[in-house]
Amino acid sequence: MGKIIIDPITRIEGHLKIEAVVDGGEVKEARSTGTLFRGMELILRGRDPRDAQRITQRICGVCPAIHGTAAALNLDSAFGIADKIPDNGRIIRNLILGSNFLQSHILHFYHLAALDYVDVTAVAGYEGSDPALNSVKRFIERGELSPFVPRYEGDYRLSPEANRQAVAHYVQALDMRRKAHEMLAIFGGKMPHDVGIVAGGVTEVPTIDKIAAYLWRLNEIRDFIDTVYIPDVLAVAAAYRDHFEVGRGCGNYLAYGVFDLDGREADLTKRQRFLPGGTISAADLRPNDLDATKIREEVRHSWYADSSDGRHPSQGETSPQPGKDGAYSWLKSPRYDGGVYEVGPLARMVLAYARGDGKVRALVDGALAQLGAPVEALFSALGRVAARALEAKLVADALADWVLQLKPGEPVYVDYELPDEAEGMGLADGPRGALGHWISIKDGRIANYQCVVPTTWNASPRDNRGRPGPVEQALQGVKVRDEANPFELVRIVRSFDPCLACAVHLVTPKGRSLGEFRVF
Amino acid sequence: MANAQEHPLIWFQGASCSGCSVSVLNSVSPKIQNVLVDEVLPGQHVNLRFHQTVMAGSGEMTLKVLEDAERRLAGAYFLVMEGAVPTAEGGVYGTLGERGDKELTIADQVEELGRKAAAVIALGTCAAFGGIPAAAPNPTGCMSVKDFFAWRKVEVPVINIPGCPPHPDWFVGTVAGLLLAGLPKPDDLDALLRPKAFYSSMIHEHCPRRAYFDEGKFAKKLSDPGCLLELGCKGPVTHADCSLRLWNGGTNWCIGAGSPCHGCVEPGFPDVLAPLYEKLDEATLASVGASGRKGR
Numbered sequence: 001m002g003k004i005i006i007d008p009i010t011r012i013e014g015h016l017k018i019e020a021v022v023d024g025g026e027v028k029e030a031r032s033t034g035t036l037f038r039g040m041e042l043i044l045r046g047r048d049p050r051d052a053q054r055i056t057q058r059i060c061g062v063c064p065a066i067h068g069t070a071a072a073l074n075l076d077s078a079f080g081i082a083d084k085i086p087d088n089g090r091i092i093r094n095l096i097l098g099s100n101f102l103q104s105h106i107l108h109f110y111h112l113a114a115l116d117y118v119d120v121t122a123v124a125g126y127e128g129s130d131p132a133l134n135s136v137k138r139f140i141e142r143g144e145l146s147p148f149v150p151r152y153e154g155d156y157r158l159s160p161e162a163n164r165q166a167v168a169h170y171v172q173a174l175d176m177r178r179k180a181h182e183m184l185a186i187f188g189g190k191m192p193h194d195v196g197i198v199a200g201g202v203t204e205v206p207t208i209d210k211i212a213a214y215l216w217r218l219n220e221i222r223d224f225i226d227t228v229y230i231p232d233v234l235a236v237a238a239a240y241r242d243h244f245e246v247g248r249g250c251g252n253y254l255a256y257g258v259f260d261l262d263g264r265e266a267d268l269t270k271r272q273r274f275l276p277g278g279t280i281s282a283a284d285l286r287p288n289d290l291d292a293t294k295i296r297e298e299v300r301h302s303w304y305a306d307s308s309d310g311r312h313p314s315q316g317e318t319s320p321q322p323g324k325d326g327a328y329s330w331l332k333s334p335r336y337d338g339g340v341y342e343v344g345p346l347a348r349m350v351l352a353y354a355r356g357d358g359k360v361r362a363l364v365d366g367a368l369a370q371l372g373a374p375v376e377a378l379f380s381a382l383g384r385v386a387a388r389a390l391e392a393k394l395v396a397d398a399l400a401d402w403v404l405q406l407k408p409g410e411p412v413y414v415d416y417e418l419p420d421e422a423e424g425m426g427l428a429d430g431p432r433g434a435l436g437h438w439i440s441i442k443d444g445r446i447a448n449y450q451c452v453v454p455t456t457w458n459a460s461p462r463d464n465r466g467r468p469g470p471v472e473q474a475l476q477g478v479k480v481r482d483e484a485n486p487f488e489l490v491r492i493v494r495s496f497d498p499c500l501a502c503a504v505h506l507v508t509p510k511g512r513s514l515g516e517f518r519v520f
Numbered sequence: 521m522a523n524a525q526e527h528p529l530i531w532f533q534g535a536s537c538s539g540c541s542v543s544v545l546n547s548v549s550p551k552i553q554n555v556l557v558d559e560v561l562p563g564q565h566v567n568l569r570f571h572q573t574v575m576a577g578s579g580e581m582t583l584k585v586l587e588d589a590e591r592r593l594a595g596a597y598f599l600v601m602e603g604a605v606p607t608a609e610g611g612v613y614g615t616l617g618e619r620g621d622k623e624l625t626i627a628d629q630v631e632e633l634g635r636k637a638a639a640v641i642a643l644g645t646c647a648a649f650g651g652i653p654a655a656a657p658n659p660t661g662c663m664s665v666k667d668f669f670a671w672r673k674v675e676v677p678v679i680n681i682p683g684c685p686p687h688p689d690w691f692v693g694t695v696a697g698l699l700l701a702g703l704p705k706p707d708d709l710d711a712l713l714r715p716k717a718f719y720s721s722m723i724h725e726h727c728p729r730r731a732y733f734d735e736g737k738f739a740k741k742l743s744d745p746g747c748l749l750e751l752g753c754k755g756p757v758t759h760a761d762c763s764l765r766l767w768n769g770g771t772n773w774c775i776g777a778g779s780p781c782h783g784c785v786e787p788g789f790p791d792v793l794a795p796l797y798e799k800l801d802e803a804t805l806a807s808v809g810a811s812g813r814k815g816r
Contacts, residue, residue: 006579007617010572013538015616038535038606038613039659043652048795054782055790058652061539061685115576132553139557144526146569146585147556151576171553178546178769185768189777191546192539192685193784196777203742203778213771413743490578 001028004486009493011112013062014500016459018493020475022483030468030475032459032493033329041318044449049075049418049441052449053198056437059451060499061192062107065100065184066430067437067451068197069093069258073268074437075199078424079416082266088412089201090263091402092187094274095214096196097430098259098399099184102221103177104431105345105392106229108497110173113385114166116491117236119156120148122163132171133164152485157239166236169228176224183217186210201413206406214403222396225389230367233389237371237382244373247381247492249474250340251282253347254457256290256436258429259398268292268427274398275348275391275429276355279336282379287354292427294337295436297452301461303327309464314423314438316450329461333469334452342470343433343457344496346378346387359397363390381474384495420444430454432497455499471496524565527699528597530589530633531571534626535614535653535662536603540644541573543685547692548769555692564699569597572616583617586629590636598698599637599676604646604653605630605668608661630665631672639677639703640665643691648680648712649787656791666713677703680713684784689765690718712787714759723755723781726763743778752797754783 007017021029040059044052053071057064072093076082085093123136158166181191187204188194196202204210237244256268257277265271269290278287297316299309304327305319313334320330335341352360367386368375377383419441426437433454440448460469468476471493480486531541545552550560559565568574570585577585589597606613611625618624634640642665645651654662663671666678681690694715697704710716724730732738732747739746749756758781762773774781783793790796 005618008572008579008582010575010578010582013573015533015572015614038653038662040652042657042659043655046656048798050797051790051794054796055652055655058537058539058684061537061542064537064539111574120576135553135557142524142526142565144565144567146567147571147575149576150581150585152578171557174545174551174553178548178551181546182768182771185771185777187777189772189774189779190767192537192542194777195774195779195782198742198779200742205743205778411743413741415741 002483004480004483004489006486006489009490009498011115012494012498012500013060014498016493016498016500018475018489020486020489022480025479025481025483027475027478027480027489030472031328031461032469032471039318041449041451044446047446049078049439049446050199052439052446054193056451057193059453062499063100063104063430063432064193065097065188065197066428066435068194069097069430070426070428070435070437072197072199072426073428074424074426074439076424077266077268077426078422078439078441079199079419080422081200081414081416082268083264084414085201085263086411086414087263088206088406088410089414090260091405092202092204092206092412093197094259094402095399096184096188096194096202098395098402099180100191101395101431102225102392103180103184105388106173106177106180108388109229109233109385110170112497113494114170114236115148115151116487116494117156117240118158118166118170119163120167121145122160123167125160126164130168132168136167136171152487152490154482154485155487158236162235162239166232169232172224172228176221179217180221183214186214198413200416201411203413205412206408208408211403211406211408215400218396218399218403222400225393225396230389230393233386234367234370237386240382241371243382243491244377244380246478246488247384247474247495248379249342249470251379252279252339252341253281253350254279254290254336254341254343254434255347255351255429256427256434259395268425276351277427277429278351278355279341280347280351280354282350282376285350285354287351292425292436295334295452297332297334298463299332300464301327301329302332303330304332313436313450313452314425314440316438317448331456331460333460333463334457335463340463340467340470340473341457343429343454344384345391345431346384347433348429349387349391350378359394360390363393381492381495388497418444432499433457453499458496459498471498524559524563526565526567528567528569528589528593529600530569530586530597530637531600531602532630532633533572534601534603534630534647535606535660536644536646538573538602539685540602541571544688544691546768547688550692555695561696561699566695566699580617583619583624586633590632594636595638597637598695599633599640600643601630601640601647601665602643604650604662604664606653606660606662607668608659613660627668630668631674634665634669634674634676637676639679639698641691641694642666642678642680644686645682645684645784645789648682649789651684652790678713679704679709679715682714682785683760684789687718687762687765687767690715693717718761719759719785721759721761721764723758723760723763723775726761727755727775728763729775748775748780750799751780752795752799753780754786754793754800755781757788757793757800758783758786760785
């Protein structure tokens with residue numbers, strides 16, 4: 001028995017450690033631990049409820065737009081205006097959030113995940129006239145190769161030509177993700193941490209020039225997704241086909257849904273959304289409606305007081321108990337109806353596929369046919385990567401329709417009275433999965449604010465019945481060819497696109513050995 | 521090509537959201553690939569040796585990069601610190617990697633990296649002033665880089681580039697200045713160690729809605745025209761060139777999108793300037809506005 005410890009896992013958002021017990025080259029048990037705690041929920045207490053909309057965005061600089069969205073939905077419901085947001089406001093919220101979906105998915109594939117599959121040094125042999133590749137070639141000739149080395153060695157499978165093309169696209173993708181943020185800023189003011197989405201709608205009034213500026217940045221990105229991003233994902237998938245067979249995980253999927261198509265339904269779980277919510281299992285592919293009352297957070301293996309165990313997030317509390325017997329993580333274990341669920345683009349695509357969405361069916365079936373892979377291949381490390389790319393196309397195409405639905409001159413915002421006492425709930429899916437915000441207001445101030453974030457679902461520790469979280473399950477049974485270069489493990493972990501900054505309000509110092517835990 | 525001067529740069533993240541990194545990726549001219557791959561100035565190459573969100577390697581090999589920099593490049597590398605430094609309970613609220621069987625705290629690593637750096641850029645409001653993680657009740661004892669170094673007696677030049685996030689131009693411009701002219705002269709920085717080139721003007725002075733203020737026309741609800749003072753605008757106490765420079769490739773900025781300025785570049789963000797959507801009270805206006813230096 002040996003142990004592989006990867007600390008830090010880089011090219012994800014935030015601070016994460018993975019520990020895998022390996023026997024005979026196979027992972028017997030895996031644990032994931034976040035290593036930073038900021039206490040955002042504690043910081044939110046006692047503040048003006050409206051400030052939650054700004055402060056929760058600072059949970060994560062990669063996906064602030066979904067925190068802004070969930071917080072606004074949360075405040076809308078607490079302020080009693082969930083069914084009163086003007087259509088312009090609803091659409092602009094979708095345009096802001098959708099821009100960041102594109103930014104985040106492109107960034108994930110090219111700048112976070114690709115270096116596990118693509119060999120940058122292949123550019124040294126480039127003989128051509130592409131300025132980006134010649135620029136990288138000169139970089140290599142200077143001899144200082146960081147940040148591209150050091151790295152794991154021994155499993156880069158693309159041809160030199162395919163590698164070079166991927167590197168050129170890595171550089172081009174930097175421009176594309178930047179332009180996605182420019183789209184966002186047109187309606188959100190700036191990015192990261194937009195100021196446009198607020199309780200009641202948005203602050204920005206649409207005009208024809210803004211619509212055109214948004215549309216044509218979007219069209220450039222749509223071309224990129226169709227002609228570069230999706231083909232690159234399929235090319236990587238073809239070269240690493242065995243990664244369709246690893247990293248399956250728990251096989252249960254959950255989404256709240258995202259991109260409101262209807263602003264008159266106050267109940268978010270009933271609201272019509274472009275990407276639908278629900279739960280589904282890989283075993284039968286039968287979609288179920290979501291019942292938000294079935295969410296519980298378990299803490300038996302988390303460093304939180306047992307008094308907070310098994311609570312619904314609306315009643316949640318953050319009461320740290322470092323060194324608690326039997327605990328090994330600062331993530332709680334969110335469970336739905338007692339089950340372990342994965343969240344993210346794969347969950348959303350599988351739900352939309354099973355619900356019979358024609359466009360999703362055509363995209364998914366087309367990709368699988370091109371690869372000669374069965375539907376089951378989706379439930380894997382590469383399946384997550386592919387689902388993300390196809391979702392980027394779906395969202396980008398929809399944004400092009402929505403931006404033209406804006407009506408210049410019509411309202412974007414509805415005013416409201418701040419309540420002295422109220423409860424709220426905001427549910428929506430971000431690039432990395434289902435995000436829930438819950439607020440309790442007393443005396444006009446935040447009495448309690450709880451967030452259950454995508455990475456907490458995915459990277460959660462074992463629950464009260466001892467069942468590992470989705471990332472931990474995805475690592476179990478994986479064969480590691482070379483323990484000094486555990487490509488398989490980091491590829492699986494990164495396929496979830498973890499965001500530890502999002503989980504940090506729950507995550508704190510790890511303690512590999514509780515006996516040595518030196519907190520108090 | 522081979523004779524370009526290499527400027528090693530270590531980018532370290534503490535109690536942060538990574539938003540500063542993402543913002544710097546949005547640099548337009550030069551683009552981020554120009555900064556990192558090309559010679560950003562002729563004969564000068566920025567050599568990004570460590571950045572958790574960008575670098576290829578994982579695990580122990582990345583920690584060796586840090587040790588190697590401290591040993592081999594002492595006095596030659598720039599340290600960019602993103603995020604505040606968690607110091608409560610011996611720093612256990614933030615760790616990165618382990619040495620032997622012992623976890624390394626971010627605090628101890630920042631101290632070691634800071635001692636050997638040629639200069640430190642405290643990037644973003646968290647690193648510069650504590651920011652959101654240091655907001656009350658500051659559960660993890662977060663400190664700004666400057667305060668942390670004073671406490672640990674680390675003597676190294678610090679340049680603060682606040683903003684939540686900072687504008688990419690502020691960062692790239694500061695780095696270009698270091699490459700071209702070396703460390704900033706005392707007169708180049710304000711009393712809060714911010715480059716005057718970017719932080720000397722007040723939002724309110726150059727606000728396109730200033731005429732509304734002068735005429736006493738105030739917006740009563742968000743999305744309305746008018747000066748945003750009554751809706752909580754912190755422009756009168758905020759020092760940055762956002763209104764002139766604009767954000768995200770010149771597309772927009774906060775007040776341009778109809779939002780009040782939240783004062784995110786100031787030491788008072790978020791506590792002194794909260795509630796963010798309430799009008800600044802006269803006392804705060806006076807104390808912050810008079811000196812522009814209200815500290816925490």
